[in-house]
Amino acid sequence: MARGKSPTFELQRGAILQEAARLFADKGFHNASMAELAKACGVSKPLLYHYYRDKEHILFDIADSYMDQLLAIVAGVEAQDLDAEPQLAGLVMRFMEEYEHSQSQHVVLVQDVKFLQAAQEEYVVGKQRKVVAAFADAIERVEPGLKARNLAKPVAMILFGMINWTFTWLRADGHFTYADMAPVVTAILLNGVRGLLKDGGGLPGATSQQELAASR
């Protein structure tokens, strides 16, 4: 008869996951060793293999469980049935709040997911696509004219650029905080998107582009 797992199994696993996220984010997946991870967790290297089959499964669990967190945030904001602009602002605010406390997970997601096997990578990327679709929908509600030009998704990716890039320059202990920057990002996005469809707003084919080409 199977004895079942120790009641502390999930706790230990979670501790390993958190330490691994920190280590992989800091040193990179291939430059971080299982021996280092074992030492950081205060356990032997073979014991790590009691909780995870191999190094790649740890990477997958970091990325997959983090995507579940982000999807839960999306669902939570959508359940509030907000108007278009507060909903988009809420998504940005909630994501940046989450990012502040998940820096390691996010860095791993961005820099190491490509090292997963194709099937596992695709599984994580599928969840990422759901998040992008939710943001694109929210953007489309704010500026419905973007839909006709298929610009909702590109604008969503531009927004993700603004907030995801914060990992390279925003420090939790720095002069500016995530709470400071979330409204700035929201303002740039909302003001920026509102002006996007006007004449001279800079859309492909508008005059500003040709002026730049001429000044080359």
Add this chain to the structure above:
Amino acid sequence: MARGKSPTFELQRGAILQEAARLFADKGFHNASMAELAKACGVSKPLLYHYYRDKEHILFDIADSYMDQLLAIVAGVEAQDLDAEPQLAGLVMRFMEEYEHSQSQHVVLVQDVKFLQAAQEEYVVGKQRKVVAAFADAIERVEPGLKARNLAKPVAMILFGMINWTFTWLRADGHFTYADMAPVVTAILLNGVRGLLKDGGGLPGATSQQELAASR
């Protein structure tokens, strides 16, 4: 008397550099082997060590020479003595044009520079800081009010987020091109920054932030 180096030395070195950028960007610095690089270059592994002392010097040369290219673009736009908005738009346009043709170099810069020795990393980061300062100055010229709030540099980093993140979603063969997206980014930035200092623009302390906190 020193005979000097072969006339093809610099050509060979440049070819290795380009191939290494492609390989490191694709597989990551630590997951790419010198044997693979040698094979991709069509030379023996020992011959690589004739052109570069070790693997890390290749990484440094990729990042450092790429930063020189970006600094040259900044200098070129500044030499045009444009008005504030055309100058900022020009910087964005030129950088995205460059990015389109330097995807590998840019990915290496973003994901692998942290693996350099501290002194070499700091050298590259110093050049990055010059680029950021140039963009922050251009942003400040467009919206001088940002200076008092020390927001020029954060807004510059938000802009770099928009354009640097394109590496994760813009494909040279995709539906949208860099040439399509540069004006969109410029429009979002210019419209966004213009509205940033107005009441209700979403700056730290503005009502929108408190509303979101209340709706939590």
Add this chain to the structure above:
DNA sequence: CCTACCGATCGGTAGG
């Protein structure tokens, strides 16, 4: 005594 370049193998360490 230089450079250019090879096949073979070095000392160490990776994941398991």
Add this chain to the structure above:
DNA sequence: CCTACCGATCGGTAGG
């Protein structure tokens, strides 16, 4: 849950 190891592959260099 440990010590002790493995097959393989790493970055870098030996002799010629």
